[in-house]
Amino acid sequence: MARLRMNQAIGAALADAMAEDPTVVVFGEDVAAAGGVFKTSVGLLERFGPERVRDTPISEMAIVGTAVGAAMGGLRPVAEIMFADFFGVALDQVVTQGALVHYLTRGAVTVPMVIRSSVGAGRGFAATHSRTVEEWFLSAPGLKLVEVSGARTAYGLLRAAVREEGPVVVLEPRALYGTREEFEPGDDAVIPLGVAEVRREGADATVVAVGQTVGIASEAIERLDASIELIDLLTLRPWDVETVLASVARTGRLALVEEHPFTGGWGPEVASRVGQELFGELTSPILRITAPDVPVPFTRDLEFRYLPTAEYVAAQLGRWLETDTLPSPWWERIGEEV
Amino acid sequence: MARLRMNQAIGAALADAMAEDPTVVVFGEDVAAAGGVFKTSVGLLERFGPERVRDTPISEMAIVGTAVGAAMGGLRPVAEIMFADFFGVALDQVVTQGALVHYLTRGAVTVPMVIRSSVGAGRGFAATHSRTVEEWFLSAPGLKLVEVSGARTAYGLLRAAVREEGPVVVLEPRALYGTREEFEPGDDAVIPLGVAEVRREGADATVVAVGQTVGIASEAIERLDASIELIDLLTLRPWDVETVLASVARTGRLALVEEHPFTGGWGPEVASRVGQELFGELTSPILRITAPDVPVPFTRDLEFRYLPTAEYVAAQLGRWLETDTLPSPWWERIGEEV
């Protein structure tokens, strides 16, 4: 068993993938000589050499475009976009080029590329470097999208992503890079895409979380005296409808804990679908615990007010379970006691 | 009263805005000398001159970035991105730069810019030129997003957008550019942002539609022998929650007619919110009539199979009203009689 930080687990996944398959190459801004700004690729250059591990200029469009082409040409590139907000300059290459190549060549050309990127708030990177932006990818035919929630899932999902025949975007909550988890790296640790994980079982309500909100939700649930099932969605496209529906059908209640602002993101998608499929079977309205619809504020107090904290999540879940009605979010109660 | 094609209405709105306010400038690819590839800015160059009406290179990032800066500097730019799919190379300037300037300058700098763009399928432009991509903007704090549904709303919303102090993205269904509507251009025709329009009243169900699906839904409703209320959402961010809730509270049923594929887009947003707010008050599950989760196919038969047609919408609505359960979408019934 290894006890790895999430960034080390990502490095281990990259190394194991490169060792397994000589067509795997890694590139991005400062991923080679420096091992990545978040230290997710330390040692790869030394071990696999400069042909397969490359630093790029600050050119996100070229980074993704080169990954698309390299994958078309028979490599399995794993490219890094340092902060997911930067997809704003390179989205075309992900969703309009890379994701459509297989369809538009009627299967003649595949694009087995992985684009990794860090997401989320909680590290003081402020408004332009803290979003999760999953909505940019959620609707893209041809693409798969995962968001890891710790060292183990980062390792397992990244290994699986590299083995996919089509393009995969892997989102990594940057607040978790330094957190540790114990697990055994290797083939058995590979986590198939498209399958959610039930993190704890429960009978009274189902909570679905993604990325760093998995840990937050878990902590919140521990504070409550209720039997709550916690699901880590892991893959956002295609998400595991069956696992979620089966759980909610049993518990009758669904709450989502989202880092994304209330409008958009993966939450409405899940809420809308479950609401359709389990119409009449829910005992309370679907609760969405989210960030507010504002840019991520810098100052620490506000950033951690913006992010749903375990305390806040516990309070919201508690009120909801007690009353079977939706508690208003904190921002509708500014001035009142929270 | 004028009977204008939608592209003419847009040209009229631009001309009226430019006449009203000397700080309004218009630029984009081939919008000046040629009057726009969709003929939405015909005659502006002749009337307002080359300082205020400009052709740009094929440089979407520069187009939007220049609009951001021009707006910061005191102009009211209306820039065109020819096809909304092209925002894939310029999204950063819209959501990470333009939309955040006011927040990050604490109100000291405003960005009164409008970015117009054509969206949608139905014209044989194929996979990379036919998406609606509203999800790229829906979650962006600081941004407003509208989608017009014909000549009258195109005129009215564009005029309102130009008068906004903050950035607005205006989506124009390109399949409607050639369709005509009768209305009186001028100040009274301005349509405030954030307000949905009830297109027809009804008691048994509420249908919400956006862009070209408004007309499709309207035609579908006419084929049905039921009392259906039709709401044209018009503004997608912030959308008119009140109008929709009031209607659905009365009718007890909500169906959405969306051009977007099933996953993502504005639909889940509305469905999720209404499901939360009117929990227990709906008499049937929320129906979403959408395109399938695939790239837009080129060949005509398939493109019009991909798009929800009036016939299909009528059939789905009819089944839903009859059974109060969700009819499966056509793609789950391939092979069966549709």
Place this chain on the structure above:
Amino acid sequence: MAIGKGPEVVTTYDAKTPLMRREEVIADPLARLERMMEIRHAEQKIRELHEEGLAWGSTHSCDGQEAVAVGIAAAVAPTDHVVGAHRGHGLGLALGLTPEQLLGETLGRSVGAVEGLGGSPHLVETSVGLVFTVTLMGAGIPIAAGLALAAEVQGSGRVAVAVFGDGSVNIGAFHEGLNLASLWKLPAVFVIENNHYGEFSRYDRTTAVEPLARRAEAYDLPWELVDGQDVDAVIAAVGAAVERARVGEGPTLLELRTYRYFGHSRSDRAPYRPEGELEAWRARDPIRILGERLEAVGMVDADALAEIDERCRERIEAAAAHALASPVADPGAMFRHVYPEPNR
């Protein structure tokens, strides 16, 4: 290799595969002349099909630019990788695509290059290295860099070629892709097909440098300005650039000067052309230039030229008839190939 075979093509009048068609163009000046005529007839036919209401959607013709397409096809090996752009009918046919594949795609039939699901700009035929056509301007440039990276890492000896228009040199992807390809000395060739207009704008009104290929200096790359109406000049320049790439000397930026005889797309009557410009370019018609050259050395005479031309006309007519008689894909097709099958 991730790139498999293209779809099986049912040909009517002759059994030539794309690869055979390509080999002819590489080997034989007469075949090049014939291919240029074939392209001209194909464009003419596509216009007719649109006028008759038999074809739909957007389409971009390349009449006048045939020497660029055929020259590239002759200078590049079928095992090299080419990324084209939206105005790709000529490049497709030149590289080896059959007329049925082109006409079928334009008409949205399942016999088309990509089963009619992509439409006229989306021509792909992997057996001759036409691996993708990119319809967002410049987006193919970093993709070609990536193909070249694959070639380099694999040591395959392949070269990657991106072909794009004069209007596509002002987009970010051009800049980022060329810089990266130069830094990594990738085996790539970047070809600006300067047909003088990007949609309705003359290139000198949108690009602040002349000639366009001079931008290569900003990336420390060699460049050349080439007569795009002379297929032999195109072959020489592209061939030299391909050779440089293949021996590890890195990318080249070429600008091939040419001209499009018709509008940007179907509806464009090109009112923006200065008077006399079209006529001046028609006087340098690439088919005529090659035809006269081959006549001068006795490889053809007027009768032979007429005969070849007629053969091309017939071939295109037959292909169109075949495509028109072919089925449209079933609705299930739009669900196929969205995602590849898992391989392990």
Place this chain on the structure above:
Amino acid sequence: MAIGKGPEVVTTYDAKTPLMRREEVIADPLARLERMMEIRHAEQKIRELHEEGLAWGSTHSCDGQEAVAVGIAAAVAPTDHVVGAHRGHGLGLALGLTPEQLLGETLGRSVGAVEGLGGSPHLVETSVGLVFTVTLMGAGIPIAAGLALAAEVQGSGRVAVAVFGDGSVNIGAFHEGLNLASLWKLPAVFVIENNHYGEFSRYDRTTAVEPLARRAEAYDLPWELVDGQDVDAVIAAVGAAVERARVGEGPTLLELRTYRYFGHSRSDRAPYRPEGELEAWRARDPIRILGERLEAVGMVDADALAEIDERCRERIEAAAAHALASPVADPGAMFRHVYPEPNR
């Protein structure tokens, strides 16, 4: 004009407004020297605050680059518009931002330039033309083009200046913005602050041209390579470019060669530097260069230099203390200014 006033600033030790601070820098070489020392002390203090755990988040120091910041501030009018980037402490102070505004922002206090909601990179002070700082590389370039367009359409006589790093010349926005600004002959100045590294990569490993400013030729623009350690050289070059822009001769691309003494951001110990490089650059310290120059002409002596330095230290200490004693914005602040108030 859409640009209103910045937030009211409560100063402690002196009542100088940003505009007064800016006017000093424009008028007086001694004030420039003092401002450079102030910047150096501010960076030192910010590092300390981070080490003490009093500041949080990412921050980028510019020790060694002071002459670039102060030279730009002296050459550009307060009514001109400047778009900065993430490494902007020096540029902010030079343009007139008060130390409280900088320290307050870094510490996330409401006394900060943008109420602590933006953080250390987001320094704005519209009263001196610092209208935005852009933290995505190169994104400020087309924005500056837009500001210049506004100036041109309004006939305001303003010039727009974008300042960005060597690492930001390979991003699409650079290419698109420069081409557009050149075509439209906009009153803009584009300044590459080449501090030799973009994060951990030396500029010559990521950019395929030397010097970087030569890229101007790809846009038919004039360019100059400037000694960024000599504030007077910076003033001369930026001043000339501003003048060209103001009289309608269009944009210029400048490359100011400088060096950052510390790592890219807090955690970076800069192991990638070649041995001796830092020392060589420290030997060309911009504060020393100007100090010696002013000493040589008798404007200061060693005592005076020590006094100015001490004054700067105290000013920064006072500003830090003031900021630390100031409140953090209330949660409601994150909801304010997301959207502007409607004006009609």
